[in-house]
Amino acid sequence: MGALKNHAIRLNSRPAGLPVTGDFELVESEIPTPGTGQVLVRNLYMSVDPYMRGRMADRKSYTPPFQLGEVLQGGAVGRVAASNGNSDFAAGDYVLSMNGWREWFVSGSEDLTKIDVSIAPPRAYLGALGMTGLTAYAGLISIAGLNKDDRVFVSAAAGAVGSIACQIARNMGCEIVVGSAGTEEKCAWLTRELKIRDAINYRETKNLSAAIADVMPGGIDVYFDNVGGSQLEAALDNMRQGGRIAVCGMIEQYNAVEPPRAPRNLANVLTRRLTMRGFIVLDHLDMRERFLSDMRDWIAEGKITWRETVVDGIEHAPEALIGLFKGDNIGKMLVKLADDEG
Numbered sequence: 001m002g003a004l005k006n007h008a009i010r011l012n013s014r015p016a017g018l019p020v021t022g023d024f025e026l027v028e029s030e031i032p033t034p035g036t037g038q039v040l041v042r043n044l045y046m047s048v049d050p051y052m053r054g055r056m057a058d059r060k061s062y063t064p065p066f067q068l069g070e071v072l073q074g075g076a077v078g079r080v081a082a083s084n085g086n087s088d089f090a091a092g093d094y095v096l097s098m099n100g101w102r103e104w105f106v107s108g109s110e111d112l113t114k115i116d117v118s119i120a121p122p123r124a125y126l127g128a129l130g131m132t133g134l135t136a137y138a139g140l141i142s143i144a145g146l147n148k149d150d151r152v153f154v155s156a157a158a159g160a161v162g163s164i165a166c167q168i169a170r171n172m173g174c175e176i177v178v179g180s181a182g183t184e185e186k187c188a189w190l191t192r193e194l195k196i197r198d199a200i201n202y203r204e205t206k207n208l209s210a211a212i213a214d215v216m217p218g219g220i221d222v223y224f225d226n227v228g229g230s231q232l233e234a235a236l237d238n239m240r241q242g243g244r245i246a247v248c249g250m251i252e253q254y255n256a257v258e259p260p261r262a263p264r265n266l267a268n269v270l271t272r273r274l275t276m277r278g279f280i281v282l283d284h285l286d287m288r289e290r291f292l293s294d295m296r297d298w299i300a301e302g303k304i305t306w307r308e309t310v311v312d313g314i315e316h317a318p319e320a321l322i323g324l325f326k327g328d329n330i331g332k333m334l335v336k337l338a339d340d341e342g
Contacts, residue, residue, distance in 0.1 A: 006031045007314050008071045008102035015056055018255040018325055023056070024318040027071075034084040034106045041107060043337045046100035046314075047075035047126040048321040049160075053254045062280055075131060076100035077115065077122040079340065089114065094122045096130065103314055103337050119296055122340065127160055127332030128306040129295055131281050135248060136165035136224070137291045138284035140172075143246040143277050144222045148173030151218055153235055155179070156226035157199065158186035160332040161248060165224045166196045167304045178216055180208070180231060182327045189330060193305060208234035219243070227252045233263035239272055247278040255325055307331030 005028050012025040034040045052074060055066045066072055080093045081104075088109040089095065096113040099105045115125045127133065139161075140146040152169040156162045157179020169177045177196040181187050187199035198215040205211045212220070212234055219240035225232055228250030235245070253260045269276055298304040309329035311320040317335045324333055 004031055005029065006102065006104040009314060009317050010071045010101075011056060011066045011068055013068070014058060015053075015255075017257050019053065019056065019318070019322055021318045021322070024072075026315050031104045032106045034082055034086075036085050038084055038106045038108055039080045039086045039089045039112070040082040040084075040104065041078040041095060041097070041099070041112070042081045042104055043076045043078040043100065043102065044340050045077050045123040045126060045310075046317065046335045046337055047130075047132075048317065048324060048333050048335060049074065049132075050249055050251045050254060050324055052321060053325070062282075072101035073098050074100035075126050076337075077125055078105075079122075088112075096125050101314075101317060119299065123308065123310075123334055124306070126334060127308060128164055128304070129292065132160045132332060133164045133295060134284065134288060134291050135161050135281040136168055137294070138281060138287050139224055139246040139248050139279060140165060140168055140222070142284055142287065143279045144224065144244045146172055146174070146222055150174050150221035151176040151178075151216055151240070152222045152224065153178050153180075153212065153216065153220045153238070154224040154226070155231040155235070156249075156251065157181050157190055157196070158330050159226060160329075162224070162226050163190070163194060163306060163331055164304070166190065166194050167298075169222075169224075170194075170196060171298055171303050176216065176218070178212070180227075186330055189307070202231065209237040212238045222246070224248060225250075229253055229260045230262045233265055236263055236265045236268045236274075239268060239274055241272045243272065243274050245274060245276040247276065251325065309333050311335045313337075 010025050013023050015023045058065050080089050080091050094115050094117050096115050152174050154162045154165050157166050158181040166179050178198045179190050180200045180202045182203045187201050190196050190199040200211045220238045221243050223235040223245045225247045226249045229252035307330050320335050
């Protein structure tokens with residue numbers, strides 16, 4: 001068996017519509033050597049997330065676009081393989097970084113966060129205990145101002161963020177929590193395992209607005225929006241006066257080549273005195289310690305759970321990303337890069 005190599009994925013071309021595997025390129029190099037004060041990290045898992053699609057377009061956004069010919073970036077958890085005089089990290093430490101889409105990397109301390117694997121496995125820090133979970137937490141608490149008597153609707157509820165949002169709402173005392181998902185399997189998971197009030201299969205529903213009204217006849221106080229477009233329109237039809245909408249994502253239009261047709265009922269924001277606010281999790285990092293404290297308690301009490309869809313091998317990372325937009329995942333979509341030998 002030959003010596004280990006470092007493999008990474010770089011952007012080969014900018015996608016038009018839904019990305020294809022040809023938009024990416026697998027490259028091989030030598031495993032880097034840490035300089036003085038640096039550490040060598042071997043990534044164990046990397047995250048793929050819908051927001052990455054926006055970074056593949058050459059346009060201004062809240063985060064810079066990926067550059068052609070350069071290795072992509074994203075969340076990853078890894079383990080320090082070697083430390084060359086770095087006082088902050090030792091060999092064996094588990095770390096969180098934004099140095100995904102590669103198997104090995106060297107770094108100082110500035111872009112690494114040590115994680116506590118006694119709470120949950122390392123990969124959970126890319127999902128339930130990571131930015132994904134914090135997104136759900138901040139969206140409900142800081143943006144929507146969630147109250148225990150609120151009636152809550154969550155779109156893409158079986159996804160990474162949506163599934164945590166459903167459980168946070170339930171754990172904070174909301175009795176009526178309803179989610180949308182794209183398969184019967186996902187809907188069954190939401191009601192049986194996550195124990196929310198009801199789930200709607202939007203792919204099998206001819207009129208989503210009527211389906212929401214049927215299971216939430218009192219209307220929606222808080223809508224956690226991961227989808228935008230037609231699902232936002234359906235939620236707007238059912239919002240109660242003074243309702244709040246936390247706009248987390250709009251995955252329905254990330255690959256669109258034509259402007260979206262919906263929502264056509266934005267006037268409801270005015271007539272029903274709604275508050276609709278978009279947010280980016282990076283603006284709410286000050287909530288991380290409070291979030292982790294609550295999550296530790298909920299995990300210990302058996303009040304929160306999560307699922308992960310794991311794709312094996314960095315060479316399959318592009319397919320994993322593309323799969324997000326096809327609904328291939330339940331819970332968090334991850335790519336396994338190496339076995340944890342510790």
